[in-house]
Amino acid sequence: MKKIVLAFATMLLVMCISTQSTQAQLKRFSIGPFVEAGFPVGKFNDTHNTGYGIGLGADVKLVAGLTAVGSVSYFRFPGKDYTSNGSTYTYPNYNAVPIRLGLRYQLISLLYVKVxxxxxxxxxxxxxxxxxxxAPGIGIRLLGLDVEAKYEAWFKDGTRGFFGLKAGYNF
Structure with a gap:
């Protein structure tokens, strides 16, 4: 797990260094922190409460309107309480580190779609x-402020899906 995070951080650092000269002229690369909230749906909603996360995202402009994006974050979904045979129990929390890579397409000057x-x-x-x-999503980006609504599904021993809201700032 630490190797994955270290590899991603190294990749971001190399991208920062290699695009330093073009960033000042064209601003083709940006990086920044974000926070997000996840609202479980389906069976996941029966067992877990709203989750919260924090992370770091980066993007590199490719061609007109198309951008490569990536992020790493920490997400936590607390378990709900349930009663069985007169005793109260709590579902275990889901703590996760999602690593995402994808593409973003600028529809108009502020509005984009992303997968x-x-x-x-x-x-x-x-x-x-x-x-x-x-994780498909739609968002608005104004200067460095980025706000996105998305649906995200995690696959392991079934599907855990949630609607999410993400807000961040890119430098």
Whole structure:
């Protein structure tokens, strides 16, 4: 897990260094922090509460309107309480590190659509391992401020889907 995060951080650092000269002229590369909230749907909503995450995203402009995007974050979905045979229990929390790569297409000057795919590393003691993810979304980007609405689905031993809101600032 640490190797994955280290490899991603190294990739971002190399991209920062290699695009330093063009960034001042064309601003083809940006990087920045974000926060996000996830609202579970389906069976996932029966077992878990609203989740919250924090992360780091980056993007590189490719051609007119098309941008390559990537992010790494930490996400936590707290488990809900349930009663069985007169005793109260709590579903285990889902703690995860999603790593996403994808493409963003600028529809008009502010509005974009985006699709990302990648892996999700579960880090909890009750549930761990690696799964896949897919995350289509739509958003608005004004100067460095980026606000996005999306649906994200994680695949491992079934599907855990949620609608998400993400807000960040890119430098």
């Amino acid at each position: 990302e795919g990648g892996t999700v590393q579960y880090t909890g003691k009750n549930y761990n391992g690696v799964g896949g993810l897919v």
